[in-house]
Amino acid sequence: MYSSLWLNYTKLTLSDEKEKRLSDILSDVFFIGCDPENRICKSIKNEIDTAFSTIFDRKINIEFSDEDRETGLSLKIVSKEKLGDEGYRIKTSEEGFVIEANEYNGLLYGAFRFIEMLRLGKLTEEVNIIKTPDNPLRMLNHWDNMTGDIERGYSGNSFFFEDNEMIINDRTVMYARAVASVGINAVVINNVNVKGEASYLISERHYENMRKLSEIFADYGIKLFVSVNYALPMEYGLDSADPLDERVIVWWNNKCKEVHENIPLLGGFLVKADSEGRPGPFTYQRTQADGANMLARAIAPYGGLIIWRCFVYNCKQDWRDEKTDRARAGYDYFRDLDGKFERNVILQIKNGPMDFQVREPVSPLFGGMEHTNQMLEVQIAQEYTGQQRHVCYLIPWFKEVLTFNTHMKEASVADIVSGRVMGNKNAGMAAVCNTGNDYNWTGHDLAGANLYGFGRLSFDTSLPAEDIASEWARLYLASAVGEKSFENINGKTVVDTVTDILMRSWPAYEKYNAPLGIGWMCVPNIHYGPDVDGYEYSPWGTYHKADHNAIGRDRTESGTGFVSQYRKENADMYSSPETCPEELLLFFHRLPYNYVLKSGRTIIQHIYDTHFEGAEEVLKMYEAWKSLKGLISDDVYERAASRFEHQVEHSKEWRDVINSYFFRKTGIKDDKGRDLY
């Protein structure tokens, strides 16, 4: 049992007149210049059939044709440069609508968007939209293990794997439809920490199922990718995985040939090498480029890509060592390799230099490399942001990352990962996915907005986070308001309420979490719940260094020098507490608790205030949610309500633990006299 996510088509009830007119127009659908046997074309036809027949509650006519029609809905394969490989156009014709695209992928996205607009009530008399995706690759990274559990999974078990076997069933198709509908075109199905049976996903044991899965994905324009174990040759008896060893090269060449013969639609490999105990080229005193390029050359003949993660750092640091700075690691390891990677290698770079904290600066690798394919990695699995028990809508955060000016040719991160700056096609965005086999896919129903939102945003990075939230709420809650459609009773209020909750959630979470960008005040390993010193004396390179007088790390030139990894404009901005954005103040600076912020508050008072405010915000979000009772389906309401119950208590726990920690350490009282323990 699983929900249809935002594709839960229900009967449309607009004003009678408007509905009747749309219903009339859309009773005829023409595929023009399309091959009825094309797999994606079949998916489009199915989708339109399913959607329209539900939305208007009657059968529709679908025809294939070579000639343009002036009434009904026409879906046309055309040849217009500006639509590119995956773009589409939606426009009104004389008596109907036309969706055009050069390729079937574009037509699929156009069709999905058309259905969405129809459901959102956005189909006006004068539609004329041209949309091409901003990012060539729009990818999901699933951290699913073949045993069936999911690393950092908070929504049940895997729907791809169970007991070391692959799962392929109707849910697989539902998944492909849903993620394709928001523009996802690449999916890595297994954990980057490749363990056990997963090493053999590219072997005889699983080729048949992998091929089947790749075909289901291809029906929806999605390329299947697989995480591979860098040391795979050693699992097959070789005594080395040295990327310059001829035997290793030959082994991978043969393996890639075999893989292509068995899974011709495979998109390529994702690799986590030399990271947190994973094997990699460092074992053989080779560079990351040596490792990635060896694989890239092996897979190139088959059009494959190597996505190479840049999450390489020393995870066995001495916490006493003031000089080493984990934040520096990605840049230090990769910057000098700029331009040395094969063209089918993409470096996948986490948004920040640490690891998916609620707040980090943008990784200086963006803007640091000018001749290397780059992909932005974000995490919608809420590992550090409430694990899908807290609401935390992350799209506003990703927007901030994307719009960050790297000052490399004045390019934003979005400019770089889209390929616009370097003119490269191997680029894009990836998200560590937040799904599992829970009924609602994402544990918290509201976490669905992150899945939907990532797809939409990676397709169109200019979309406002609020619009994405609002559209998701409207589409998702279409069925949540039962028989009545979204424009009926209270629809607007429900959608606005949910949008408002979503938009307030990340700022609230940040407030009751670690203060001012310093991060890592969570329980080690599980990364849930407050533990201010949890990572303080650990080997993980994640320190706040709070003492009786001061807190924060000096990452300026006088400290670890991390700032100098940025272009001058940003380095200058971060170097001074005066110009450093305050939300990152303690990431870049070590400051006394009585340092006065622009708000006029001291740091210590800021800590107290924000933590009280954050917990208060959660209460308000829950109150807002409660106002929806009876207006949305009881199922959705109750599931989220029980999580809000927990979030209310747990945000108080965050508040009290962090505030009490600093109260005990500084001896400074809250100037508003609130309870500290």
Place this chain on the structure above:
Amino acid sequence: MYSSLWLNYTKLTLSDEKEKRLSDILSDVFFIGCDPENRICKSIKNEIDTAFSTIFDRKINIEFSDEDRETGLSLKIVSKEKLGDEGYRIKTSEEGFVIEANEYNGLLYGAFRFIEMLRLGKLTEEVNIIKTPDNPLRMLNHWDNMTGDIERGYSGNSFFFEDNEMIINDRTVMYARAVASVGINAVVINNVNVKGEASYLISERHYENMRKLSEIFADYGIKLFVSVNYALPMEYGLDSADPLDERVIVWWNNKCKEVHENIPLLGGFLVKADSEGRPGPFTYQRTQADGANMLARAIAPYGGLIIWRCFVYNCKQDWRDEKTDRARAGYDYFRDLDGKFERNVILQIKNGPMDFQVREPVSPLFGGMEHTNQMLEVQIAQEYTGQQRHVCYLIPWFKEVLTFNTHMKEASVADIVSGRVMGNKNAGMAAVCNTGNDYNWTGHDLAGANLYGFGRLSFDTSLPAEDIASEWARLYLASAVGEKSFENINGKTVVDTVTDILMRSWPAYEKYNAPLGIGWMCVPNIHYGPDVDGYEYSPWGTYHKADHNAIGRDRTESGTGFVSQYRKENADMYSSPETCPEELLLFFHRLPYNYVLKSGRTIIQHIYDTHFEGAEEVLKMYEAWKSLKGLISDDVYERAASRFEHQVEHSKEWRDVINSYFFRKTGIKDDKGRDLY
């Protein structure tokens, strides 16, 4: 593969003359008044045969007889009141030695001790020892799960269980011999947290193996006990486990009858009820006495005992709550039930009111109850004391507990749990065991001293810890010095060195652990490694409350009132920082860091000093161990050396984390200028 622990008999090489004389005398062994078919008698015969034939490297004559002999070794069943059920006498006769006992258990202990004395070179011309055990019950509690893992096990997996089946093999016999040789007469084989298959240890599924095991144990005078799930009737379909519900009573009556029919030698049940999520009588608003007595009545017809643990407390406490004090819980729950338990119930009370910390006061339940069978529970599994990776010889600690004057009739803990004060026979000592299926049984070879030591101490609580350590070292390293016996080259040095290491180990561990009795500065759940605030904001009731100015909990009348659970003399002693033993100062008092101790040092300087000293001590212990290289077997040397390597580093980690934590919090520098971070 497994070692023979301290029973690794090797050829004796004394001075030629002495050896020859002993060899001559002991070539004839007579069992007088003994039944050759008695199971324990057979074990004695086997043991003597094995031991003597190895020690003297030749066959010996063993005869059964009704008449006293004046030469050789005579083992006699006699009738002498002062030897009790389990006592023995060893004395010299005209031309030999005599071991006497009223019962076979006593004879077994006498025989084992005789062999030991022989190996230790303690058999003199004029031996005359009478020994009766101080404690009626001398018990080991294994926390082995039927899946094969061991809760708080640090020596491999279980040798009692694997894959939900029982294991019975030659190692079982070795185990029984070893623990019987030091006087253990009762063993609980499974985890007090009874999970999964373990609920069915007392069912048809395992009766056959349980009976077999109980017989092997009985061969060595050991009663088999089993931990039971208090809610067992509910596993069998009853909808209640209410101890006053007639159906529950009938169910247990029937179950005990069935158990007795199938495992007639079973000693009884150990029960952890209403503790850390375990079911118990509280569920039904019944007292702990209601629960224990119901089981006791059911098992009484078969001579069985109910060992009822007193480890009952609220493990979901609000850390903000200053009034609740976990230390109070045991007394608060059990004190008023004094005298209300059936005669075959024994309350098993942990040594301290918390949970096996390196330092705690003695539980006030000892001395609090005057009419209730009590058993002292200690833990040789080093859960909080280095997990058998650090050396921590715990016998000196247990000695302190045993000699503590409760001021209830001026009785010590030893007086109470021996039954001397109340004249009860159902009493004794239990240890949570430290064994597993590692070759050396205990992970760290030196942890073997705790297993040996607990047995010896529970038999004779007057034994000095140092003597026990020395005897263990001599017996264990007999083979460790290879072909040469212990009195040969360097024997004395080896034994003295090891004894010295053992005696220094607990004080050293205490020094680099949590200071002055406050406890709990370890990583939550795993209980290994330093984490000063790990339990500080948790629901476990374990708080140090350190702030910028002060540390410790006020448990006097002005605080939680815990002190008043002690008899007046002790309450008075603990109530004032002046008279409170300093090693417990922060357990009972909240004091500023500049409070001056009797040493003239402030608390903060004491923390710094002891932590530097503790780590330094470990280095010295390792240096001492290194001096043994080549003098003891390489196996033993290397296994322990690799653990010392770790302990050296890990004790520095403890030192630096704890010192830095307090340095950062107080801002007070070390007055010796050492590195703090």
